[in-house]
Amino acid sequence: MNDFKILQKVYDMILYGNQCLNQFPKSEKYALAAEIKQSMYRLLRLTIETNKKYHKKTTAQQIDVELDVLRTFIRLAADKETKYLPFKKYENWAKMLNEIGRMLGGWMKTMNK
Template identity: 30%
Template sequence: MQKLTESYLLWHGFSLQLPRLVRYNLGIKIDNLFTETLEIILTAKYTTKENKLSFINQAAIKLDSLKFFLKILWQTKSLDNKKYLQLSEALDEIGKIIGGWKKLF
């Protein structure tokens, strides 16, 4: 949860620097995926053990979607290499954490 929150704050700073058209289209999509992923993980934290796997799988799907749209943002040259690398590395680490949770449940 903490790493995802840190990644979102990093994204938020970057999103303010995006070109206006991109910020209000793809930027909002990415922002929503971040907040939805945070919400799913928060819900999983408080749900019963039997239901956790479902929420973990949902979080993994949202995270993969987030990575996909970030890659598109980078491919359109709306996000520079350094910022993309920072976000990608953070999201890869979060993906490993979620993968570890899947193995537990």
């Protein structure tokens, strides 16, 4: 796992995200929180798949899509109307996702060359 840095970043983001999801209200633990968890684990699965495949471009594009889906879910959880996620935690989580996105963008650029 050390040689593939984006995988470690996704792993760390999942650990942080699971801590944040624990404070969601009970009514949302099986709705939005479950969707966010599923999205995080799909992101992890796609990252591992991409690392193992010879042709990585399409799977990397799937990671990009899943990353945007996850960003949207987290933004929804931190919305002024829902307030399931405090702004500070949203900010930290968004920074982690942005860093993963930047790493993915650089990785996709190297694949296109």
